[in-house]
Amino acid sequence: MPQASRNACDPKRDHPHAATLRRLEKSAGRLAQNAITRMDAQLPWYRAMPPENRSWIGLVAQAGIAAFTEWFRHPESTQAISTDVFGTAPRELTRAISLRQTVEMVRTTFQVVESEIGTLAAPGDESVLREALLVYVREIAFATAQVYAQAAEARGAWDARLESLVVNAVLSGETDEGVLSRAAALGWTNPDRIVVLLGTAPNGDSELTVEAIRRAARHAKLQVLTGVFGDRLVVVAGGEGDPIRVAKALIAPFAAGPVVAGPVVGDLLSATRSAQAAAAGLKACAAWPDAPRPVLSDDLLPERAMAGDRYAREQLVEEIYSPLAEAGSALLETLSVYLEQASSLEGAARMLFVHPNTVRYRLRRVTDVTGWSPSDVRSAFTLRIALILGRLSEAGQTP
Incomplete structure (x- = not known):
């Protein structure tokens, strides 16, 4: 060229x-x-x-x-x-x-x-x-x-999908070792006290709601896995403290309406039990309009039992009726008369032909055995439902 x-x-x-x-x-x-x-x-x-x-x-x-x-x-x-x-x-x-x-x-x-x-x-x-x-x-x-x-x-989009899979597995009862691995990838460090919270998700961008939960969790020094599923906001929280304290620390991002805390469990594989109890409690909250916010799922045992929750019925029988039956017939008889026929210590004493102090002592024993006080209106309602379910169970009828 x-x-x-x-x-x-x-x-x-x-x-x-x-x-x-x-x-x-x-x-x-x-x-x-x-x-x-x-x-x-x-x-x-x-x-x-x-x-x-x-x-x-x-x-x-x-x-x-x-x-x-x-x-x-x-x-x-x-x-x-x-x-x-x-x-x-x-x-x-x-x-x-x-x-x-x-x-x-x-x-x-x-x-x-x-x-x-x-x-x-x-x-x-x-x-x-x-x-x-x-x-x-x-x-x-x-x-x-x-x-x-x-x-x-x-990474954020992938982490959000991964977190959603973990929370959904907890809700559906499909937790396994794979779920633990996914949670670990999200920074979950296996706290030994875990509680699941359920409530209504606010309208608007779900990502903003999730981020608000995370901010509240950081402030309260809690670990969380969270997500919005339809109209429900689900939080799996791990850390120290009782469920109500945890729920109060994280309650602000929830929409108006009931917020239910399931029982404390020891690991993520067991969190399904807490989630199922919280879900049953949220469903039954309509029967207790004056329920506190947040409320424990165990405080909703009678409403859950009446709404068809088999686990709540079994829990009422196992934790209230059976211990009372094992403690002696006198406790069951006294509690039954006090709740269902009389409305006072003196009235129950007359019907049982015992001194009022004997009734008072037996009712204190009921509280010691079950943790529920017959003199408290709400506790008395729970005890009465437990008595009904226990009798049905003894009669061979599935409560």
Whole structure:
């Protein structure tokens, strides 16, 4: 090809700073190597990395210098800098090094370029090259932030799906070792006191609700796995304290209406029991309009039993009727007369032909055995339902 034709086809000859551009191209490899050498000398985290990751960082540094050279050739180009620079490294690199470390890597790389502007720029081009480098570094900073923001969004979306799967497994009773592994990937550290809370989810963006739960949990020093399922907000909470304290700490993001706390369990595999009790309690809350907020699922045992919850019926028989029967017939008889026929100690004493102090003593024993006080209206209602269910059970009828 004739010399004139070659010159016409050479875009560098038309570049206003062609000599500087040629020097940049010839020095790219040396600059990248110098940048890696400086990183090895100045950045302890770089020296501690596995060889594979150091190799990827070297490619990113090399790509950054090459991309700067290309950008200097065509400063009007709209090609994404993030594609030029970070496209050479795998997505996993954003997990291997932090945003702070990436900023240090970029700064070190372009400090090397800046330190050699005197030899890279053709005579008279020093200020042009320095200004171009400053503009490019600004663009690469934005590109770096974009790459990490996209990676964080991707991780956040994946974590949200993973968390939803874990909470759904707890609700459906499908917890297994795989669920424990997924929970561990979300940072769950297996607290030994776990309670499940159920209530109505507020209208609006469910992500905002979930984030509000997480903020409340951080403030209360609790671990949570949470999600919105239809109109229900579900929270699996782990930490110290009784269920009501935990529920009160997390209640603000719930919509108006009842919030039910299931019983405390010892691990995530057992959390289904707490979730099922809370779900049954939430369903039965309509029968107790004056229930406190939040309310324990065990405080709703009579309503749950009447709503058809088999576990609540069994619990009332096992925890109230059976212990009373084992403690002697006198307790059952006294409680029955007091609740169902008389309305006072004196009335029960007359019907039982005993002294009122004897009735008083036996009722205290009922409280000691069951944890429910016959003199309290709410507890008396629970005890009465337990008596009915216990008699049905003894008669061979499934309560």
